[in-house]
Amino acid sequence: MKETPENIKLILKTLPEKPGVYRFYDDQGTVIYVGKAKRLKRRVSSYFNKDQDSPKVRMLVTKIRDIQTVVVDTEWEALLLENSMIKEFKPKYNIMLKDDKSYPWIAVTREPFARVFPTRRPDPATMRLFGPYSSVKQMNILLDLINEMFPIRNCKTLKNNDRPCMQYQIKRCAGPCCGLITAEEYQRNIEQAVQILRGNRKEVIRQLREEMMRYADEWKFEEAAEMKRKIGVLENFIVKSVVVNPSLTNLDAFGIEEDDSCFYISFLRVVDGAVVQAQTLEINNRLETTREDALWTAILEIRERLGSLSPTLLVPFEPILIPEGWVLQVPQRGDKHKLLELATRNANFYMLEKKKRQDLADPERRNIRVLQALQEALGMKTLPRRIECFDNSNTQGEEPVAAMSCFIDGKPAKSEYRHFNIKTVVGADDFASMEEVIYRRYHRLLEENKPLPDLVVIDGGKGQLHAAWNAIVALHIEDRIMMVGIAKRLEDIYKVGDNLPVYIDKRSEAQKLLQHVRDEVHRFGITHHRKRRAKTSIASILDDAPGIGKTLKTKLLKEFKSISKIKAASETEIAAVIGPKKASDLRLYLSKT
Numbered sequence: 001m002k003e004t005p006e007n008i009k010l011i012l013k014t015l016p017e018k019p020g021v022y023r024f025y026d027d028q029g030t031v032i033y034v035g036k037a038k039r040l041k042r043r044v045s046s047y048f049n050k051d052q053d054s055p056k057v058r059m060l061v062t063k064i065r066d067i068q069t070v071v072v073d074t075e076w077e078a079l080l081l082e083n084s085m086i087k088e089f090k091p092k093y094n095i096m097l098k099d100d101k102s103y104p105w106i107a108v109t110r111e112p113f114a115r116v117f118p119t120r121r122p123d124p125a126t127m128r129l130f131g132p133y134s135s136v137k138q139m140n141i142l143l144d145l146i147n148e149m150f151p152i153r154n155c156k157t158l159k160n161n162d163r164p165c166m167q168y169q170i171k172r173c174a175g176p177c178c179g180l181i182t183a184e185e186y187q188r189n190i191e192q193a194v195q196i197l198r199g200n201r202k203e204v205i206r207q208l209r210e211e212m213m214r215y216a217d218e219w220k221f222e223e224a225a226e227m228k229r230k231i232g233v234l235e236n237f238i239v240k241s242v243v244v245n246p247s248l249t250n251l252d253a254f255g256i257e258e259d260d261s262c263f264y265i266s267f268l269r270v271v272d273g274a275v276v277q278a279q280t281l282e283i284n285n286r287l288e289t290t291r292e293d294a295l296w297t298a299i300l301e302i303r304e305r306l307g308s309l310s311p312t313l314l315v316p317f318e319p320i321l322i323p324e325g326w327v328l329q330v331p332q333r334g335d336k337h338k339l340l341e342l343a344t345r346n347a348n349f350y351m352l353e354k355k356k357r358q359d360l361a362d363p364e365r366r367n368i369r370v371l372q373a374l375q376e377a378l379g380m381k382t383l384p385r386r387i388e389c390f391d392n393s394n395t396q397g398e399e400p401v402a403a404m405s406c407f408i409d410g411k412p413a414k415s416e417y418r419h420f421n422i423k424t425v426v427g428a429d430d431f432a433s434m435e436e437v438i439y440r441r442y443h444r445l446l447e448e449n450k451p452l453p454d455l456v457v458i459d460g461g462k463g464q465l466h467a468a469w470n471a472i473v474a475l476h477i478e479d480r481i482m483m484v485g486i487a488k489r490l491e492d493i494y495k496v497g498d499n500l501p502v503y504i505d506k507r508s509e510a511q512k513l514l515q516h517v518r519d520e521v522h523r524f525g526i527t528h529h530r531k532r533r534a535k536t537s538i539a540s541i542l543d544d545a546p547g548i549g550k551t552l553k554t555k556l557l558k559e560f561k562s563i564s565k566i567k568a569a570s571e572t573e574i575a576a577v578i579g580p581k582k583a584s585d586l587r588l589y590l591s592k593t
Helices: 007-015 040-049 054-064 076-089 137-149 183-198 201-217 221-241 291-306 334-361 365-378 430-447 463-473 511-541 550-559 563-568 573-579 580-592
Strands: 020-026 031-035 066-071 107-109 116-119 129-131 251-258 260-269 272-284 313-314 327-329 384-395 398-408 418-421 455-459 483-488 493-495
Touching: 007 040, 007 066, 020 040, 020 076, 031 040, 031 054, 031 076, 040 054, 040 066, 054 418, 066 327, 076 291, 107 183, 116 137, 129 183, 137 183, 137 221, 183 201, 201 221, 221 463, 251 291, 251 334, 251 418, 260 291, 260 334, 260 493, 272 291, 313 334, 334 365, 365 511, 384 511, 398 511, 418 430, 430 463, 455 463, 455 511, 463 483, 483 511, 511 550, 550 563, 550 573, 573 580
Parallel strands: 251 313, 313 327, 384 455, 455 483
Antiparallel strands: 020 031, 020 066, 107 116, 107 129, 251 260, 260 272, 384 398, 398 418, 483 493
16 A cells, blocks of 8 residues: 555544544545544544555545544434435445436325325425335326325316316316315315325224214215225225235335445335335445445435334344434344345345346346356356366267367357367276367367467366366466366366365356356257267168168268168169169168168
8 A cells, every 4th residue: 555645644643533424535625435433533544554455445545635524422423424425425435326216206285175196396395295106106006096085186276167077077086176075075085195195094994984984874875885985995905005914014124135336225114014115225335335334324315205214123134333212123033024025025126127127238248247256156366258168978988079168258159169089088988088188179279379268167077077187287277277067966066176066056147157058068069979970870881781882872872861761762762773783782781780
């Protein structure tokens, strides 16, 4: 690490051992990083007192030209101030919410005879707001429910009319413009709609039941029937909405997933066992950031968007920092644990869908990602851009051959596939055959001064792998090639010298790539072996036939295409090609074979 500038050394000496927030500035006076600390002096000095493992941190330190700090009373206040400053300064190296789209809200206007409608331009001064909704479909289901239950106007301007519009005729509006509903009755509908949007659906059902009984006592049976219809609509909606135990109410759950560049935090709000709000935040990890920092960033962002959080938060792990008055639970079993798992699955689904969209937009990106996963799983120093895979094939010890498939950047390079006829091995000795093929392949590449592959895959277990590695050692290129074997039975992956297989998730893209490489060498090798065996079989039968030389054999195969068709042909048909005497001798010979 470079020598720390003198002005930075002076600042470090005067930092207090108190909680606070620090800001790093570059030579342009721009804030490039904001961080919080339980002890400012210890945390800020750590950037300069030791060699950093992270390249990103090392890069950050080289750009720091000034440091400013703000001292606060508690670590919780530091977290809140850090969150606020990150939003204000948008530093280059901080984690940032990747929220480039405006989520829709459901608005209830603050006016007589209020309207209920979706909006992407929320205005708290003129609207009561519910949301935001990450799913437009979910929002529209709620709006359809409210419109089915309550005849709320949708015209933008309320005018005094002599007769109601078509919306009244189809029972989608109560006709306030014509005085067909009182302000009190209309407002009661609005308040019940608000209760539904807040998730208090059982309370609405209770109110509707009371109204139904009151109408029945007053012999207003049509009004009572309408209340009963609304209750049925809402109860049916609740049954479809419940995803956990209905006794769970007023809970917020946060699930988290991460990849190399981002954290994905899924938020679920549950009331009466139903998810009434759901969002997934994508947080860009621009520096070495802990899961706890990402989780708190998401919690504070959700609280800011919604105005408040439930009294109890379900989280996937217990944070070190828990402010007074907050209740955070990490359930290990039961319905709360199921709810937390649901939030985590939502985060995982969001992450996978994002990768699928990226893959569709840029197929090469997906291939590189898979190669990076394979590189990490095998502990390779370089990306396995070129992979070669070998397989032996023989029939009861006869016609031994081998095949090689080749993948470049995760895709089959069929022009690079190769066949090998075994030359020095007699009989069915797979180990010796594999050693011969590997030696011949890479001896030739070295002689022709061609690049070696990054990864060699042997279709076979530890015995085949050891035999192949002997050839690599004999060529003195063991430090230039990574070699693994893929066992036939369990498809375990073995590295040279390891007794236990490498752990790779059998459903992972890296494992599937290795299987694809192996399947290709199977297909290529079997096709070649069948052709060679068929050619040899045909040659052996006709070569021994009396009076049939190379020229007549060629004529026969050209005319009849195969031995089976020659056998099925009549003597007259064969005589038309090679003459009656030779045809008679061939028919007699074929009848004995």
